[in-house]
Amino acid sequence: MNVELRKKAKELLKTKQVEMIIGYQRGPDGISATPVFITREEEAENLIWDVYCVYNLSNYLKDFPGKKIGIIAKECDVRSIIVLLQENQLKRDDIFIIGVECSGVIAEHTLASGKESPGELDFDEKCKACRPSTPRLYDYLVSQKDQKDKGVLPEENPYQDIRKFEAKSIEERFKFWQEEFSRCIRCYACRQICPMCYCPRCVADQTMPTWFSRAPDLEGNLAWNVIRAFHLAGRCIDCGECERACPVGIPLREVNKKIEKDIKELFDYEAGAGVDQKPLLSCFDQNDPEDFIR
Amino acid sequence: MKIGVFTCHCGTNIAATVDVEKVAQAAAEFPGVTFSTAYNYMCSDPGQNIVKKAIKEHALDRVVIASCSPSLHEKTFRKCVEDAGINPYLVEMANIREHCSWVHPEGEQTTAKAIELVRIAVAKVSRDRPLEMTYTPIEKKVLIIGGGIAGIQSAIDIAFANYPAVIVEREPSIGGRMASFDKTFPTLDCAACILTPKMVTVSQSEHVTIHTYSEIEEVTGYVGNFTVKIRKKPRSVDINKCTGCGVCYGKCPVRVPSEFDQGLGKRPAIYIPFPQAVPNVPVIDRESCLWFTEQKCGICQKVCPFGAIDYDMEDEIIEEKFGAIIVATGFQQFDYSVYGEYGYGKFKNVITGLHFERMVNSSGPTGGKIIKPSDGKEAREVVFIQCIGSRDEQKGVPYCSRLCCMYTAKHALLLREHNPDAQAYVFYIDIRAAGKNYEEFVKKVQDEYGAIYLRGRVSRIFEKGDKLIVRGADTLSGAQIEIEADLVVMATGLVAMPDAVSLAQMLHIPYDQNNLFTEAHPKLAPVETITSGIFLTGACQAPKDIPDAVATASAASVKALGLMVQDKLAREPLIARVIPELCSGCRACIEACPFSAIETEEIEDLRLRRKRTVVKVIEGVCTGCGICTTACRMSAIDLEGFSNRQIMEELAVL
Numbered sequence: 001m002n003v004e005l006r007k008k009a010k011e012l013l014k015t016k017q018v019e020m021i022i023g024y025q026r027g028p029d030g031i032s033a034t035p036v037f038i039t040r041e042e043e044a045e046n047l048i049w050d051v052y053c054v055y056n057l058s059n060y061l062k063d064f065p066g067k068k069i070g071i072i073a074k075e076c077d078v079r080s081i082i083v084l085l086q087e088n089q090l091k092r093d094d095i096f097i098i099g100v101e102c103s104g105v106i107a108e109h110t111l112a113s114g115k116e117s118p119g120e121l122d123f124d125e126k127c128k129a130c131r132p133s134t135p136r137l138y139d140y141l142v143s144q145k146d147q148k149d150k151g152v153l154p155e156e157n158p159y160q161d162i163r164k165f166e167a168k169s170i171e172e173r174f175k176f177w178q179e180e181f182s183r184c185i186r187c188y189a190c191r192q193i194c195p196m197c198y199c200p201r202c203v204a205d206q207t208m209p210t211w212f213s214r215a216p217d218l219e220g221n222l223a224w225n226v227i228r229a230f231h232l233a234g235r236c237i238d239c240g241e242c243e244r245a246c247p248v249g250i251p252l253r254e255v256n257k258k259i260e261k262d263i264k265e266l267f268d269y270e271a272g273a274g275v276d277q278k279p280l281l282s283c284f285d286q287n288d289p290e291d292f293i294r
Numbered sequence: 295m296k297i298g299v300f301t302c303h304c305g306t307n308i309a310a311t312v313d314v315e316k317v318a319q320a321a322a323e324f325p326g327v328t329f330s331t332a333y334n335y336m337c338s339d340p341g342q343n344i345v346k347k348a349i350k351e352h353a354l355d356r357v358v359i360a361s362c363s364p365s366l367h368e369k370t371f372r373k374c375v376e377d378a379g380i381n382p383y384l385v386e387m388a389n390i391r392e393h394c395s396w397v398h399p400e401g402e403q404t405t406a407k408a409i410e411l412v413r414i415a416v417a418k419v420s421r422d423r424p425l426e427m428t429y430t431p432i433e434k435k436v437l438i439i440g441g442g443i444a445g446i447q448s449a450i451d452i453a454f455a456n457y458p459a460v461i462v463e464r465e466p467s468i469g470g471r472m473a474s475f476d477k478t479f480p481t482l483d484c485a486a487c488i489l490t491p492k493m494v495t496v497s498q499s500e501h502v503t504i505h506t507y508s509e510i511e512e513v514t515g516y517v518g519n520f521t522v523k524i525r526k527k528p529r530s531v532d533i534n535k536c537t538g539c540g541v542c543y544g545k546c547p548v549r550v551p552s553e554f555d556q557g558l559g560k561r562p563a564i565y566i567p568f569p570q571a572v573p574n575v576p577v578i579d580r581e582s583c584l585w586f587t588e589q590k591c592g593i594c595q596k597v598c599p600f601g602a603i604d605y606d607m608e609d610e611i612i613e614e615k616f617g618a619i620i621v622a623t624g625f626q627q628f629d630y631s632v633y634g635e636y637g638y639g640k641f642k643n644v645i646t647g648l649h650f651e652r653m654v655n656s657s658g659p660t661g662g663k664i665i666k667p668s669d670g671k672e673a674r675e676v677v678f679i680q681c682i683g684s685r686d687e688q689k690g691v692p693y694c695s696r697l698c699c700m701y702t703a704k705h706a707l708l709l710r711e712h713n714p715d716a717q718a719y720v721f722y723i724d725i726r727a728a729g730k731n732y733e734e735f736v737k738k739v740q741d742e743y744g745a746i747y748l749r750g751r752v753s754r755i756f757e758k759g760d761k762l763i764v765r766g767a768d769t770l771s772g773a774q775i776e777i778e779a780d781l782v783v784m785a786t787g788l789v790a791m792p793d794a795v796s797l798a799q800m801l802h803i804p805y806d807q808n809n810l811f812t813e814a815h816p817k818l819a820p821v822e823t824i825t826s827g828i829f830l831t832g833a834c835q836a837p838k839d840i841p842d843a844v845a846t847a848s849a850a851s852v853k854a855l856g857l858m859v860q861d862k863l864a865r866e867p868l869i870a871r872v873i874p875e876l877c878s879g880c881r882a883c884i885e886a887c888p889f890s891a892i893e894t895e896e897i898e899d900l901r902l903r904r905k906r907t908v909v910k911v912i913e914g915v916c917t918g919c920g921i922c923t924t925a926c927r928m929s930a931i932d933l934e935g936f937s938n939r940q941i942m943e944e945l946a947v948l
Contacts, residue, residue, distance in 0.1 A: 065904065087880040088907070199878050199928040206876075206929060209942035231927045282885035282925045 001100075002048055005142045008098060009044040009070065018070035018096050022060050024053040031116050032108070035060070047072070049142065051118050054105045056080055056239040059195040062089050069095050074102035076126070078135040079237035079272030080195040086277060087235075089198055099138025104130075108244055126240035126253065129158035137275070159261045165254070178218060181225050183248040186216040190228060190242035190252055196235050203227060229255040234263050234280030237272040297416055298329040298354040300345055301390070302336035302361035308391050311400040312408045317360060317390070320409045324416045328352055337367050342374045349378040356380070356422060358415045360388040360408070381424035383867065383935065388415035410948070417947040421940040425867035430914035432518040432863050433617040435460065436854045439510055439797070440622035442470020443840055444832030444847040446492050448620045451851035453501035457858045460503045460614065461496065462510055462524055467571035469493055470624055474554055474568070474648065476655040478840055479704040480735035486570060493572045507577055511611060513619070513800050516891070516915035517827025518863045520616045528607035530578035531564070535602035538566075538574035542594035542603065550582045552659070556649045558667065559659030564594045564603075569657070578603075618827045618854035621811060622847065623797065625788040625833035628683030628690055635754050636679070636784065642668040643762055644755065644782045646682075647701055654708045664712055666780050669760065673716065673780035676709055677764045678702045679752050680722040684787030691808050695787035697839040699726045702785045703736045706745035718745040719777055721752050721766055729839070748775060755782060788837040802890055803828055811835050821850040825889065826917075829853045868935035869916035870923060875901075876930035877908035883922035883931060884909060891915035892922060 005023075012018045025036035025046040033052040037060075038044060049072060057071055058080045073081060078097060084090045104127035106118065115121050134141065157163075165173065188204065191197045203211050204224055212227070213220030229252075238260060242252040263269050266289055269280045299321040303309035314332045322330035329352040333341050336359055348354060357380065359371050364387040372382035390408040398404040436452050438445045441463030452459040461468060473493075475485035496502045511523040531542075546562030554567040561567075563583040564576045584591035585605055595603040627646055630636065637644055643666045645653075656662035666673050680698055683690030699722065706718035725747070727733040739745045752766035764777045790809035791797075798805040803823040804812040811834050814822040821829050829850035832843040857863070874897050884892045891912050899906040911922075911931075923931045923938075932938055 065906075087878075087882070089878070089880065199876070200930075201876050201928065203927070203929055209939045211929070211942075278885055279880075279882050282882040 001142055001144050002050075005049055005072070005098065005100070006044045006047050008140055008142065009038070009047055010041045012070050012096060012098075013039070013041050013044065018068045020064065020067065021047070021070040021072070021098075022057045023047045023072040023098075024049060024055070024057075032111060049100045049144075051104065051106050051121075051123075054108050054124065054244070056195060056241050058084065059193065059241075061095060062198055065094075067094065070098055071095060072098045072100055073135060073138070074100050074105075075133045075135045076102075076130065076237060076239045078137050080239055082137060082272040082275055082277075083196060083235050083237060084198075085275050086279060092275070096140070097135070097138045099135035099141045101134050101141070101144040103144070104128075124240060126238055129238065129257075136273075159257065162254070162258050162261050166258075177225075178222070180250045181221040182218050184216065184221040184225060184250060185248060186214070186221065186224065187247060189245040189247060193241045193245040194232070195239070195241075196232055197228075203231075225250070225252075225255070229259060232256055233259045234269060235271050236260060295326045295356060295420060296328040296352060296354045297324075297326045297356045297358060297419060298345070298348050298352060299324070299327055299331075299358045299360060299412060299416065300336050300341075300348075301330070301332040301412070302341070302359065303332065303334045304336075304361060304391055304395075305334065308361070308395040308408075311395045311398060311404050312390060313405040314408075316405055317408045317412060321358075321360070321412045321416065324413055326356075326420055327416060329354060336361050337370055342370070345371070345374055346378040349375065349380060354380070355384065356419045357385045358388055358412060358419050359385065360390045360412045360415070362391040363387075363389050363393075383425040384419065384422045386415045386419040386422065388412045413947050414944045417943045418940045421937065421943045423934070423937075425934055428865045428867055428913050429862040430516075430518050430865060432857060432860060433520070433615040434458070434858050435614070435616050436851075436858065437462065437520065437522055437614070437616040437619045438622055439619065440470070440624055440832070440834070441465075441468030441504065441506065442622060442624045442832065442843075443472045443489060443492070444624070444838075444843040445470070445620070445622035446489075446496050447844045447847035448622060448831055448851045448854075449496045449499070449502045450492060451848050452855060452858075453496070453499040455851075455855050455858070456501060457855060458501050458503070460505065460616070462508050463504065463506045464509050465567065466507045466529065466575075466577040467567050467573070468496070468504060468506060469568070469570075469572065471648075472840060473570070474556075474651055474655075476651050476658070477704060477708060479700045480729075480731045482704070482707075490570045493570065497572045504573070505612075506573060510797065510800065514890075515615075516889075516912060517825075518617045518857065519914060520619055520827065522614055522616055522619075524612050524614065526610040526612060528580075528609060529575065530580070530583075530604055530607050531576050532602045532604050532607075533573060533575050535600045536575045536598075537600060537602075538576075539599065540566075540576075541597050541599065543576055545593050545597050547591065547593065548582050548584060550579070555652045555659045556646070558649060558652050578605075618829065618857050619801065620829045620831055620847075620850045620854055621797070621801065621803070621823075621834055622830075622832045622850075623791055623794065623834040625837065626791050628695075628787040628789050630682045630784050630786050632689045633682065636682075636752070636782070637755050637757070641755065641757055641762060641782075642666075643673075643780065644784065646784050646786045647698070647705065648786075650705050650783045654705070654712060662712060664709060664716065664781070666760070671760075671780075672713060674713065675777065675779045676716060676718050676781045676783060677752070677762075677777055677779040678705060678718060678720045678783045678785060680720065680785040681751075682784040682786045683789065685723065691787060691789055693808065693837070694726060695837040696726065697837060698785035698787060699724075699736070700729070700732055700839065702783075703727070703739045703745070705783060707739045707743045710743045710745070718743070719764075719779070720745055720747045721750060722747060723749070723751070729841070750775070788833055791834070794834065801825065801828055802888070803830075821846050821853055827857060863914065865914060866918065868918045868933070869913065870911045870918065870920065870931050870933050872908065872910050873930050873932060874908045874910075875899075876928050877926075878928055878930070879907040879909065880927075881909060882925045882927070886921050886925035888919070888921065889915050889917055891917070 024033040027034040056077045058077050104123040106121040107124040110122045212223035236256045301318045318330045318332040335341050375385045376382040388411045394408050435458045438461045441461045449459040472489050508526045511525040515521045542564050543562045546564045548563035549560040551557040552559045552561040564578045566576050580586040652658040684695040709716045727736045748768045750767040750769040754765045761778045766775050794809045813820045814824050831846040831850040895910045920933045
């Protein structure tokens, strides 16, 4: 399928349908995949797509305003592109989505253990909450006949871990997050890697007023992490990049998933479901639940 | 910064539970406060003079008034400090009455809370910015949607004040429902005789433009500056060439049921709805015209001496600007076919009040004879059933339609006048005759016209021979009633027009669960909507009889004229402002804004060295509600008077 992918990439560049293609190439270790930005046809030979292509490349799209960009995207990446389209950060005509079928990618951290072949490696946690699928939006689809359905099996109940955690007492839960967030070094890697974090100046960096402590102490860390999660409410598509990027291993996906679950249950809303979907938190519907008003 | 704090006793309203002097002493110690005092009534003239004098003597530049809710006296004190030379937006009120003295018992804690409230207000005032009123121009023209009696009255009032009004009416003629009524309760004036002079007045007025056979296509803009697209449907008759001679509709071979006569009579395919129609220009009903359905006939074009028939006429969209909009779209009858027990659709002799109006009208389809539609014979025994659809939460609407009691009484009276041998039976739940001379009228109908009023509901109607058997109960005597009736008249309630919701959404005005338009305040702003510049009149808001419709029409006109007479519109500066450098252009605020007060604009981003789309607030439209500020993740929208810095400052001192 890499042959088909490269052929399509060459064609797009040759016919000038796109000026650049954002995709994956094999990393210097010969195993992992790294992002690659190609503008010339011959570079298309470097393009790959396999279970090592963990990154969500959609974060790069908005760095090239006004340019026609091709992007290799799996289902979760496509959903983040959809949210960016909804929020007017991208123009649909400017991007060409080369969709790839995905049946799960590997958990990057297990690479460090020295294991190499897909059989030995774990699939990423996020893929366990996702059905192996064809992207819901694409301009061209590279099908993966040989690998389809061989990957990870979806969990019956994607929120069962969240429910387990919810069952704990408030004190236990608060203690857990206090411990997790106390390790935060406020490097903002979670923000930098997140496709949805595109604010011209993040509230964490604003000084008039200063919304919360910028010091990496528990108070500031709690505020930052809670605000980050709130700002992703109804927008996070669970690409898991924040958790992967976190250098101190805070389980950020747990926070995101909790909000995702609440929104699904309260409003039957899923982020990135379709381009015409209205942003959840800006819209009012008469049928919205209001049991919280007593 | 020199802040003055003025604490009010409000008689005993505050002083009974709050130690006002102690509050004043504590406030004197707050940072930035150079003067603090207390007085019995700060809002009184002497109280205001204390503020003004202190501003002069102590060179104060910001003021905190610790008294009642800002909704009551904020305006008073803004004016007061302005008189003393301070920008009126550099004053804050600490509400130590509604938020404190009234809701807590006397005691140290209550005083302590009052002190905290003042502390917060002092913190807030320290971050206040001097603001200026903004002004927007006003388009001196009023749009009236609907050309019934309410719309007509509004147009007359506006024209009388020498301001231009434009009526947009969906039907081919103005006149509305009232044009089809026979007499009007309780005076029994002929409806046409009192309506048509008003129709003529508006049509002759140099200030009134009438677009009949037209609908509102789109409304944008805001108070003083509405841009409205009006779709003029093709009348197929050139309104400028036609003289209203009537040759065309005399020769038209088609006959279809007349809408104006509720289907009791017939009309041609080219027709004027009723003889006094304004404009007196026919319209071709393209659904039934042979030229349009079968591409033949064309007689009207041949016979028209003025060449006014134009089969090729197309929809025309005109765009006009208005300063104010009066909504007078009226009502429709409740569709009583949901009452299967009354046999609608099956029984020809079960009709509605509007049918009866046409039948009893001497220029109507039966020439004023009250007949059984099934065989055309005169009806003698007539049963009237009230509250059809009204006061029925299961099948109809929960509200009382207010006028059915009266028009039924009128029908009972007219029945006897047109046929002295006829007998009226009226089934009612309650008789609601609240209005000038209304109760007397109902009494007269019962006493002098022999109408038999039966308190109870009809359980069933069925046909027996050429009669209708009406079964019901008289709950006052407990008797089961069975009447052999010739005709049954349903007093159908008034409900919202089918497209009321889409119009409301177009105008950005709220509507209730019954799709009736909602006024800004049920008592104190009954003809305003919460969208400034848009006013309500007539039955589109709630069922109204003619006097009420006319009264609200004049009320709405005064409100609209209140805008027209101003040179420019002063707008409170307490509105949202976008900080473009922080805006990402995600447009969440545009979705969130209930007033459509936010639009996009392109800016040159100096940091990124490229053009970028951000949003901006339209000054004339923004009401300062603040919803956008909560929708904005990047805090790129700030609300003047409640700015992020002010709120953070308030939190910081707590």
